Amino acid sequence: MTGAIINRKPASLARKLTMVLVHKGNLVVIHLERDIQMQTMKKQKNLEHDGNHDQPRLHVGSQPVTDAVELTNGRDQRQSKEKRSSKRSQDYTGVHLGEECITVLTDEERSTIEALVSSLPSFDSQHLNEDSIFTQISIAKKDIPSRLAAKLIEFRKHSNDYGTLLFRNLPIDPVLPPTPKDEGRAESKTHVSESVLLSMMMYLGEPIAYEDEKEGTIVQNVCPVQGKEERQENTGSAFFDFHIENSFHPHKPDYLGLLCLRSDHDRIAKTATASIRKALDKVPGKLISLLRQPLYHIRVASSFMKDGEPALYSPLLPILSGDVIQPDLCINFYNTEAINSAAQLAFDALKAALLEVVADVVLLPGDLLIIDNRVAVHGRTAFQPRYDGNDRWLQRLFVVEDFRRSQESRHRGSHICIPLTAELLPLQDGFSEDNSESA
Numbered sequence: 001m002t003g004a005i006i007n008r009k010p011a012s013l014a015r016k017l018t019m020v021l022v023h024k025g026n027l028v029v030i031h032l033e034r035d036i037q038m039q040t041m042k043k044q045k046n047l048e049h050d051g052n053h054d055q056p057r058l059h060v061g062s063q064p065v066t067d068a069v070e071l072t073n074g075r076d077q078r079q080s081k082e083k084r085s086s087k088r089s090q091d092y093t094g095v096h097l098g099e100e101c102i103t104v105l106t107d108e109e110r111s112t113i114e115a116l117v118s119s120l121p122s123f124d125s126q127h128l129n130e131d132s133i134f135t136q137i138s139i140a141k142k143d144i145p146s147r148l149a150a151k152l153i154e155f156r157k158h159s160n161d162y163g164t165l166l167f168r169n170l171p172i173d174p175v176l177p178p179t180p181k182d183e184g185r186a187e188s189k190t191h192v193s194e195s196v197l198l199s200m201m202m203y204l205g206e207p208i209a210y211e212d213e214k215e216g217t218i219v220q221n222v223c224p225v226q227g228k229e230e231r232q233e234n235t236g237s238a239f240f241d242f243h244i245e246n247s248f249h250p251h252k253p254d255y256l257g258l259l260c261l262r263s264d265h266d267r268i269a270k271t272a273t274a275s276i277r278k279a280l281d282k283v284p285g286k287l288i289s290l291l292r293q294p295l296y297h298i299r300v301a302s303s304f305m306k307d308g309e310p311a312l313y314s315p316l317l318p319i320l321s322g323d324v325i326q327p328d329l330c331i332n333f334y335n336t337e338a339i340n341s342a343a344q345l346a347f348d349a350l351k352a353a354l355l356e357v358v359a360d361v362v363l364l365p366g367d368l369l370i371i372d373n374r375v376a377v378h379g380r381t382a383f384q385p386r387y388d389g390n391d392r393w394l395q396r397l398f399v400v401e402d403f404r405r406s407q408e409s410r411h412r413g414s415h416i417c418i419p420l421t422a423e424l425l426p427l428q429d430g431f432s433e434d435n436s437e438s439a
């Protein structure tokens with residue numbers, strides 16, 4: 001084997017090394033990610049089952065290399081594998097969301113919520129980051145009819161087998177502006193829908209958003225954007241593969257709420273969820289123990305990145321954590337990368353199990369779908385936008401149960417997390433405690 005390192009920074013700075021080798025007549029390109037190298041070394045000491053034995057071990061200096069991407073005839077096999085797996089997910093056969101998840105508001109309940117909304121001060125949703133508004137909404141939410149409040153409180157305490165709740169017949173603004181053309185501001189206010197979303201979701205936690213994503217907007221518009229059809233983001237209209245929301249983020253939401261203002265023209269866009277509580281017993285026990293180990297890193301979603309920015313990865317994470325019977329789930333079908341073939345096998349088995357338990361729903365105006373982001377992955381089937389002002393339009397809100405946990409990632413009083421590069425780059429550039437041994 002012959003080879004060359006084509007970019008090499010001083011060890012303390014190198015984020016990525018790229019080596020080109022010729023092995024058995026094939027061109028092999030290896031990208032060495034420092035965070036993976038360092039964390040793998042650290043974790044390997046602790047792993048009961050070191051699934052790395054079938055992984056080719058290469059060494060640069062004293063560092064084991066586990067993140068090898070082979071290029072054969074110029075084709076990145078890791079990428080093509082992602083594309084294949086993303087395609088497979090579209091083949092799921094969903095059932096309707098279980099009746100136990102669905103609550104249809106009576107007209108009386110709906111009027112009570114309308115009255116609650118009209119008592120709230122007007123706010124500018126695009127710049128909604130005033131802590132005092134959230135406090136006011138939190139006080140006003142006590143007027144939510146008790147049948148609905150009880151469902152929300154129960155869901156916060158125990159979640160459910162679907163990790164999903166659906167409320168139907170909620171009030172939205174009687175006259176809607178055109179569906180926004182991009183992810184930004186609508187032409188006029190949607191005070192009713194935004195207030196409904198906030199007051200229902202604040203039974204589950206405090207609103208949170210991310211400076212990197214949709215400019216930190218708290219109540220976000222989810223609508224198809226022309227030219228972004230194929231993106232694995234909510235601006236797309238092609239099949240959107242299953243994911244935990246912001247799975248790569250240290251302060252990912254605990255719940256997300258999707259309130260429908262307009263369905264797609266053909267009413268074919270199905271929002272789908274799949275819960276670990278239903279999928280777990282379909283995965284062999286040995287593989288479950290692999291899923292509980294930090295053998296996976298998740299590429300930061302493109303919605304957090306600027307075009308052309310180099311990829312950013314989470315530190316190595318387990319996919320399952322917490323309770324043995326009802327674990328928490330952290331996975332993204334499209335962006336999760338296993339560090340070795342055993343971990344990949346476990347990933348594939350879990351993915352197949354989740355695809356067996358998909359439940360879906362076509363969201364209609366006035367529907368609020370709430371997803372427990374630790375219990376269920378979600379995705380959406382394809383639809384055909386027309387860009388005529390009447391396209392599908394959802395409003396989305398994230399909440400976290402423990403707001404204080406993200407305190408050092410937010411400016412004082414703000415609900416918006418600072419850019420992710422401040423969280424992840426120190427780790428990847430070799431400045432973190434973890435990597436101090438290499439400085």
Ligand SMILES: O=C(O)CCC(=O)C(=O)O
Pocket residue numbers: 222234240245258270271378379380394396
């Ligand atoms: O469009 C949908 O139904 C789901 C979109 C989604 O996954 C999201 O906005 O987080």
Ligand SMILES: [Fe+2]
Pocket residue numbers: 234243245378
């Ligand atoms: Fe999502």
